[in-house]
Each structure stands twice: as C-alpha cells, then as structure tokens.
Amino acid sequence: MEYRELNEHDAKAYIKLKRIGLESHPESFVSSIDEDKSANTLTIQKRIREASIKSGDIILGAFNPNLIGVISITRDHRTKRLHKSELHGMFVIPEYRGKGIGKTLLEKGLAKAKK
Numbered sequence: 161m162e163y164r165e166l167n168e169h170d171a172k173a174y175i176k177l178k179r180i181g182l183e184s185h186p187e188s189f190v191s192s193i194d195e196d197k198s199a200n201t202l203t204i205q206k207r208i209r210e211a212s213i214k215s216g217d218i219i220l221g222a223f224n225p226n227l228i229g230v231i232s233i234t235r236d237h238r239t240k241r242l243h244k245s246e247l248h249g250m251f252v253i254p255e256y257r258g259k260g261i262g263k264t265l266l267e268k269g270l271a272k273a274k275k
Contacts, residue, residue: 167208171205228253
C-alpha cells in the first residue's frame with residue numbers, strides 16, 4: 161500500500177474514485193452526482209496542483225496500485241483561524257474498508273497538516 165499526496169497525473173483516478181463514492185453513498189457528499197459532473201479533469205488538476213503543505217490544503221491518497229482511498233484537509237485562510245484545518249472529505253472504496261486504510265489516511269493527513 162502506498163500513501164502519498166496526489167499530483168496532477170492522479171486527476172482522472174480521483175474523479176473515478178469520487179464517482180464511485182457518489183454512486184454508492186450519495187448521502188456522504190455535499191454535491192450530487194449531477195452537480196459533480198461539472199468537475200472535469202482540468203479543474204481537478206488545478207485543485208490538486210494548488211494543494212500543498214505551504215497552502216495548508218492536503219489531498220492524500222491510498223494506492224494499491226490504483227487509487228482506492230482519499231482524504232482532503234483544508235486550512236482556514238482567515239487571519240484569526242490560520243491555526244485551524246478541517247477534514248473536508250474522506251472516502252475509501254467499499255471493498256477496502258475495515259483494513260485500516262481510512263485510519264492510516266487520517267493519521268498521515270493530520271501529520272502533514274501539523275507541519
């Protein structure tokens with residue numbers, strides 16, 4: 161199992177993973193599958209490119225060898241709240257649940273967020 165920050169080359173895999181989540185557990189997402197259709201590869205590549213420890217936004221994935229789980233942590237950019245981050249979203253495909261992947265994503269994501 162490999163855990164790493166997503167890069168621009170992972171955009172299509174990220175979209176595929178999110179669609180799996182939207183189809184299997186739509187109640188777990190803010191957007192509907194119809195609303196999410198506007199998220200194209202270029203938009204996702206830009207979001208991934210702009211996410212970094214420096215920006216405070218982290219998109220971390222679990223790969224086996226394909227992307228099977230993801231966690232997104234965002235930093236509040238308001239001056240008085242720069243010390244705060246939020247777990248924006250997390251998803252592990254159903255067949256890999258119960259194996260500690262989500263827990264590891266959370267632990268690694270939090271460790272990166274503290275930097």
